[in-house]
Amino acid sequence: MGLSLHAIEQGGDVGGTWYWNRYPGARCDVMSIDYSYSFSNEIMQEWTWSEVFATQPEILAYANWVADRLDLRRSYSFDTCATVIAYDDEREIWSVGTDTGTVYEVKYLVMATGPLSMPKALDTPGSERFGGLLLQAQTWPHEPVDFAGKRVGLIGTGSSGIQIAPVVAAQCGHLTVFQRTPSFTLPARNQPLDPEFIAQIKAHYPHLREMAKNTFTGGIRPVSTRPFFSIPAEERRKLMDQAWEEGALRFLGLFSDLLFDAEANECVAEYVRGKIAEIVEDPATAELLTPRGYPIFARRPCLDTNYYETFNRPNVALSDCIGDPIEEITPDGIRTRTRHIELDIIIAANGYDALTGAMLAINVTGRNGARLSEHWRNGPRSHLGLMMPGFPNLFMVAGANGPSALANFILLNEQNVDWIVRCIEHLRGRGLSAMEPTPESEDRWMAQVQALAEPSLYPRANTWYTGSNIEGKPRGIPLLSRRAPPLPGGMRSRDRGFPRLRVRELNPIAAACRFKHGACLV
Secondary structure, three states: OOOOOOEEOOOOOOOOHHHHOOOOOOEOOOOOOOOOOOOOHHHHHHOOOOEOOOEHHHHHHHHHHHHHHOOOHHHEEOOOOEEEEEEEOOOOEEEEEEOOOOEEEEOOEEEOOOOOOOEOOOOOOOHHHOOOEEEEHHHOOOOOOOOOOOEEEEEOOOHHHHHHHHHHHOOOOEEEEEEOOOOOEEEOOOOEOOHHHHHHHHHOHHHHHHHHOOOOOOOOOOOOOOOHHHOOHHHHHHHHHHHHHHOHHHHOOOOOOOOOOHHHHHHHHHHHHHHHHHHOOOHHHHHHHOOOOOOOOOOOOEEEOOHHHHOOOOOEEEEEOOOOOEEEEEOOEEEEOOOEEEOOEEEEOOOEOOOOHHHHOOEEEOHHHOEHHHHOOOOOOOEOOOEOOOOOOEEEOOOOOOOHHHOOHHHHHHHHHHHHHHHHHHHHHOOEEEEEEOHHHHHHHHHHHHHHHOOOOHHHOOOOOOOOOOOOOOOOOOOOOOOOOOOOOOOHHHHOOOOOOOOOOOOOHHHHEEEEEOOOOO
């Protein structure tokens, strides 16, 4: 576009979440062929993925390769964190203060802070007194950790904990998994990618990526249009057996109404519960691992490699934090209500302050002194998950009220960036200085998000999707709220139009935004 650009990044290099999340077993749960850039056919052709679901080292290597291939590092300041961001109404520019003391003044500000980038603090009393090694999954050390012969405690059984447990169990002396809410997890059945299949994908990559942009999730895995109860019971069972054996997220696309029909959802959930009972040898442990009380897929669907099988190992124990909650971390372990467990290493896999945490960690002030913290006091609000009234020329990539973590993040990022580019081109091409949504357009968008959320099963689970994992945080996607992250309708409902709601195409931009004339500075 001929504009000067500079990016600041808290990490020491590129990679985002894959720079930080180096824990054992870290792996993407989106297929590698989808979880990669589509804006350059040369990049698609030159890079070859090794597995169906890539590991963290391979994804980080890919990010570094792309940065080298396109000479992107010259536009970055690493090890730099924004602390104060303020809009100058008179000059119509943003001032970005950093922890290095450098202040940047910019015309257009893009917040690519990510929905899962602010680790949730370990708030268990006594953590500062622990005499062993205390690790957090989301900020894992760059050097290897030796688990041989060690007594390890793992707090958390979300996606990260489910990936960590099998790997650490195979290396350590003993592993105790502290579980509060059991998660539904499905076998990934990961495998190396066949060279013939890779050649086939590369031959049709541009077409496949264009198709992916028109799907619910931004991926090319099969998604059915058949409702659960439109198929005879015996045939449904065969389909579920096949999906279980094939692995990955085939269950999510197996029937069209699993996130809307509670009875259909419960049938699939009961099928998975039966699989847990088949795999885990101890009935009491199997029951503790069995999720109940919330719909399957309403919490983040996890993929695993031998997670349930791990609890058949003699060196693995499950500690139920509902019946026997953790009371404190001691100098040499963890004390629950009924016992003390001695540990050498504690791993906290307790998740993130998701969707809003990274932006709210910065003191952001917009037009006429509008404060982001006040605008989001009762939960995040925006227009399209991309802009907010009162914050001119401030754009969000994968904002809280868009599809964010419910879609293929790489392709979603590209979709968002393309939209932002069109906005800036619109401004510059017409001699306009600034743009922001009207409050009315934000209200209309939030009503559409709510209309999609209300009939779904997402609100029936306590999860980081709704903000309920953070004490005191406003709950999103509640049945009666107008402040709901994220957009349950997927990518198509925003960018291509959602027939039920008659969502309009995003262009022309001016339909929902106010513009100001003035100089265009970068």
